[in-house]
Amino acid sequence: ELARLRQRHPEASLRPERQASRPVAELALDDWRRLLDAARAAWRDGGRERVRDLVRDRKRVAGKYFRTNSVDGWLDLLGDALERGEPLIVWSIEDGQRDKVERFRASFVEGQAKPGVDLPRIDLLDAMDELLAEEERLESELEGVSIGLARRFADEALDQERDLLRESGRATHDGIVDELYRALQGEGGEALAEALRGEFGAALIDEFQDTDARQYGIFQRVFAGARPAPPLLLIGDPKQAIYSFRGADVFAYLKAKRDAGEAVCSLAVNRRSGPMLVGALNRLYAQADTPFGPEIDYERVEAADDKRDLFGRAAPDGGSVAPGAALELVFVERDNPRSPAPAEARVAARVAAHVAELLARGRLENEPIEPKEVAVLCRTNRQVSAVFEALAARGIGASVRGPQSVAGSEEAAELECVLAALAEPGRAAFVRAALSTRLLGLDAAGLLALDQDEAGWTRWVEAFANAGRRWTECGVLAGAGALFDRTGVRRRLLAGFGGDRAAANLDHLLELCHEAERRERLAPAALLRWLGELRAGLLEEPAEDHRLRLDRESGAVQVGTVHGAKGLEYDVVYVPWAWQPSGGPRADRWWIYHDPGEERRAVLDLGGPERETVQPLAAAEREQEDARLLYVALTRARQRCSVFCAPVGGPFARLLVGEPQRLENALAGLAADSGGAIEVVRDWPGDVAPAAARGHASDTADWRAREPGRPAAVGERTSSFSGLVHGAPEAADPRDLDSASSEDEPLPAESERIPLAELPGGARTGTALHEVFERLDLDAADPESVRSVLDRSLERHGLGGLGEALRSSLGRAVLDALDAPLAGDGGPRLRDLPAPARASELEFWLAARPAAGIEPATLAEVFESHGDPRRVRSYAAHARGLGFARLRGFLRGFVDLVFEHEGRWYVLDYKSNRLGERFSDYAPERLWNEMCARHYVLQYHLYALALHRLLRLRLPGYDYATHFGGAYYLFLRGMAPDRPGHGVYFDCPPAGLMEALDAAVGREGA
Known part of the structure; x- marks a missing residue:
């Protein structure tokens, strides 16, 4: 990030100018070590107990910052940090807990004393006061070191880039x-x-x-x-x-x-837009004295004489057409009282509803509006993705816009990166850069793993070297194609968002490279220079050859960013996120701002205490660019612009009123004085008929893919439980996802309602709850730790909108599951399983290599011949109905929990399925139908087989009857400590069944 900033602003001065006087290794730590030893000694001399008793004494210390049920956990963190002794101890503590530990110092505790109370001196608190003060001094010194290193890096990165380009004969x-x-x-x-x-x-x-x-x-x-x-x-x-x-x-x-x-x-005539829209924008910008900052004025303009107002709206019955307002202001209601900004997905869905209504009733010169005449302009690529998906959900075709020249596309930059590695595979930096592209798809974790995998790294280098040789011998198409075919580039691109566009760009670029290579007889190094010059715009080539080719969605609604739409124009434009401000500079590590005391020269701020004085300057510059970005979006329209507004202090609210709370009234006043050019919409339009997709989706409505009469032959492959159940040749994720609901039988009226009756079902809920139990320390979980893990998991999986009451119920349900006996006669609890005796999310690869492969009938015969006649044998009919193709290869999966208890080993799986709203729905005898219907019977037998094979290999003297305990399936919604066995399904497959399954699957290891 710093290198990019310096590259883009080489003329910027660096501030602050102070640098560290000595390296980090030479920082004086003697005083810190002495104070750490003193704090440790005080801790070991009963300090913990004395501090605990004091801060929990509500007669002497206020409880605002020392909650009784949290103090022990915070003191544990402090004790662990003192024993580790890592400089600095506060840095060794998780961010969210650091401020809690810092409360255990004399100066802070004294500030919480009740009025008139003199607190006793405690050695540990005094020692922590001195230790933390010394750490604050060291932090300040380290900040100086950091700034010095950043300054040196910023200068040297620029010089090194120039040297590298010069050495390679390349230019930017x-x-x-x-x-x-x-x-x-x-x-x-x-x-x-x-x-x-x-x-x-x-x-x-x-x-x-x-x-x-x-x-x-x-x-x-x-x-x-x-x-x-x-x-x-x-x-x-x-x-x-x-x-x-x-x-x-x-x-x-x-x-x-x-x-x-x-x-x-100045130009006083707008030659793009109709008179009504030009007048509406004049009226809008007349509301503010300096909408773009003190040095940029908005000057009133007039529409060109040859421009006319063409937009209208048909009556609901499709009859007469009435003129429509040129500027529509859509007031977006907030999602919840605590957040004025509406959720991204909700805005995207409503934009799609507006577009559907427009395509159904909107008219230009009394003719229906075509999708290609409409554009949706977003702030970010993530918003582009959300709108694209929302339009697709309504059957409205959309095309993602990119740069006008393929040379400016992301694929051009990435192809240059990959070709550089093909040309010089011995340069590790080039190979790593190529691997990190979207084309080859390695993320940071994958690159880091290669540091520890010499064989894997060697394979990649050899792949680049082989493709490079093929480039030299047969041309760039053969060389790049060899690498791309081997690594599945096209499949990866097409599977991602905007994949059609990315694949079209890559094909176009390779074709251009091939033509240049053939025409000018370019060797690899020369072709690489040519591609760099093409990207930099330095070639005198026919521009038409480089224009983006139309993808298959060329007649669709155009969706893109405001930045990508600059210079373009559309008949109708939607601006959904006009209310959204940019992220402020406070969150950035480095800033660019312009110093008014030095004729607005650019400054690259590297940090330090002085930055608080320049933060308002940087923030003001971002707000002014937000205002300019809004102007660009509004002026892309020829006939109609629809702007979404929300009571948020972003660019649109600042333009009108400055205070978001007054936005709605300001909008009404603006429309009232506009003579019909501006309208304000508050209510969302209802759903419309599928005709909204006219002109696009209907073109292919009569086409249907022919279904194959028999499954294709397959070789060795990898599948999973999900792949077997859903008939997929290869599951995208071997973790199974919980079901939203199942059919309910009539309920006894007296059965008590479960606390999670209102919790939504489905994969997201199941994934979030699985993650909670995976991340929790099961034998030490308390309400605070459960809530912390739960909140993070809900946010991560799109369930952050759950209300407080439901979150509290979820937290209690997690604790209930930990405390509930796993058997009706008592048995172990999850809380009783110590960390050394359990393993979460245990991955397995189960060899499945019988000569004839595995088919549904193979599994059905095992269950029919060897299963418990009361239950498991009846599952055979379900197994026979599975639709997966013959499998030979591997079964891959993850067991939620494997644990050992009293000498026996168990597999355990968490389920969040909704079986009903009352505890009686989760009684042990009610779970069998769900286990069969969802094929969980097959799942736990596969898990048991994987563990059986593992124990057979690893456990000396292993005997299935002696050491294998069974399989638990926990239906979390129905578990409670006072209802032993509720929500718990248990089975221990007989040894004969396990041996038969082992033989049927194939005995080539696990």
Whole structure:
């Protein structure tokens, strides 16, 4: 991140300038070690007990910061940190608990004393006061070290990049600009400027609002530095300066405007939009004195004479068409009182509803609006994805927009990265960079794993080397194709969001590379330089060859980011997230801001205590760019723009009122004075008929894929329980997902209702609860630790909207499951299982290699011949109905919990299935139907077989009858300590069945 900032802003000064006076290794830790020893001694001398008794004494110490049921856990954290003795001890504690431990110091405890109470001196609290004060001093010194290292890195990264490019004979656009700027400022600069003036008698630069200080410095030196000065025309709209993240600097444009003095002209005619929309935007921006900051004005414009208002809306019966407002302001209700911002998925769904209604009733010149005439412009790529999926859910085709040239696509950058590794596979940095691309798909964990896997790394290097040799011998298509075919690049791209576009771009780029290679007879190194120059825009090639090719969704609604839509126009535009502000600079480690005391020169702030004084400057710059981004979005429309507004302090609210609480009233006033050009919508439109997808989905409505008459032959493969149950040749995830519900039998009226009756079912709930039990320390869980883990899991799996009452019930249910006996006659509890005797999420690969393969009938015969006649034998009919293809290879899976208790080993699985709303639905005798219907009987027998094989290999003297305990399935909704056995299914398969299953699956190990 720091390297990118420095690369984009090489002219920025670095602040603060202070650097560490010595390396980290030389920091004085003697005082810290002495104070740590003192704190340890006080702890061991009964300090814990004395502190515990004091802070829990409500007659002497207030309980606000020392909750009685939490103090012991916090003291445990402190004791562990003191014993570890890692500098600094507060850094060795989890972030969320660090402030709790820091409360155990004399100065803090004294601040919590009840009025009139003198607290006793406790050695541990005094020692912690001194130790933590010393750690704060060391933290300050370490911050200086960090800033010094960041400053050194920022400087050296820029120099090293220049050296590497020079050594490899390559250049980038930014590098060329930087070299030219420095040459013009250095010795011989005037001669160079004179030569350039002789070559170019005038200069006209469009889109100059996206310039930077170096580019302006170049043209100022060449053209403004001569007398008489050659013509220099700088054309730009500072209201559309939205590319600061790429290094663009609107303050450079504003300096150029000041330098021009009186020679400034403005365009007063809008040649894109209809008169009503132009008037609506004039009315909107008249609300604010300085909507874009103090140096950029909004000047009223008029529509061109040849523009007309074309938008209308048909009556519900499809009859007469009435003119429609040009600017629609949709007031978005908040999701909950604690968060004014509506949820992303909800906004996307409502946008899709609006688009559906528009396609059903909207008209342009009395003709139905086509999907390709509509665009949805978002702030982020994640929002683009959400809208794309919401439109698809309504049968409305959507196309994700990218850059206009394939050379500017993400795939172009990634292909260059991969080809660089093919050209030089011996350079580890090139290979790692290629592996991290979306094309090859390794994430940070995968790259880190290669550090410890020499054989795996060697295989990758050999793959790149082999593909590189094929490139040299047969051309780039053969070389890149060999690597891409081997690694499944096309399958990976098509499986992801926007995969059609990515695959089309990759094919297009490879074709361009092949044509250049053939036309100019380029060797690999030369072709790589050509691709770099293509991406930098340095080639004089036919632009038409590089335009993005249409993907299969070319006639669909256009969905993209505001940044990607700059320069484009559409008949109808939706701006769903106009209310959303950018993330403030406070959360960033490094900032770029412009110092008003130095003519708005760019500054790269590296941190330190002084940054609080410049934080408002950086925040104001981001707010101003938000306002410019909103302007760009609103002005993409020709006829109609629909803007979603929410009571959030983002760009739209700041434009109108400054205070989000007054937004709704401001919208009403704006519409009332607009003469019908602006309308405010509060109620959401209802669902519309499938005709909303007209012109796209209906084109293929009559086509249907032919279904195969028999399954295709398969070789060795890997499957899972989910793959067997759903008939899939390879399950995407070998973990099974819990079901939302099952059919209920009539309930006895007197049965007590379960606490989780209102908890939604489905895969997300099941995954979240599985994660809770996986992450909990089962034998030490308390209400606070359960709630902490639970909240994080709910947020992570999209269930953060659950109310407090349901969260509390969930927390109690988790504790109930831990305390409930696993058998009706008592038996162990989850809480009784110590950590050394259990393993969570135990992965297994079960060899399944009988000569003829495994089929549903194979499993059915095992259960029919060897199962318990009362229950398991009846499952055979269910097993026979499975639809998976013949399997030979491996079965992969994860057992939720494997544990040992009193010399026997067990498998255990958590289930969140909804079997009903009363405890009677979870009685032991009621669970069998669910076990059969969901094929859990097969699942636990496979788990048992995996554990049986493992114990046979690892446990000396293993005997199934002696050492294997059985399988537990816990239906968590129905468990309670006072209802032993409820929600618990248990079975121990007979030895004969297990031996038969082992033989049927194949005995080639586990």
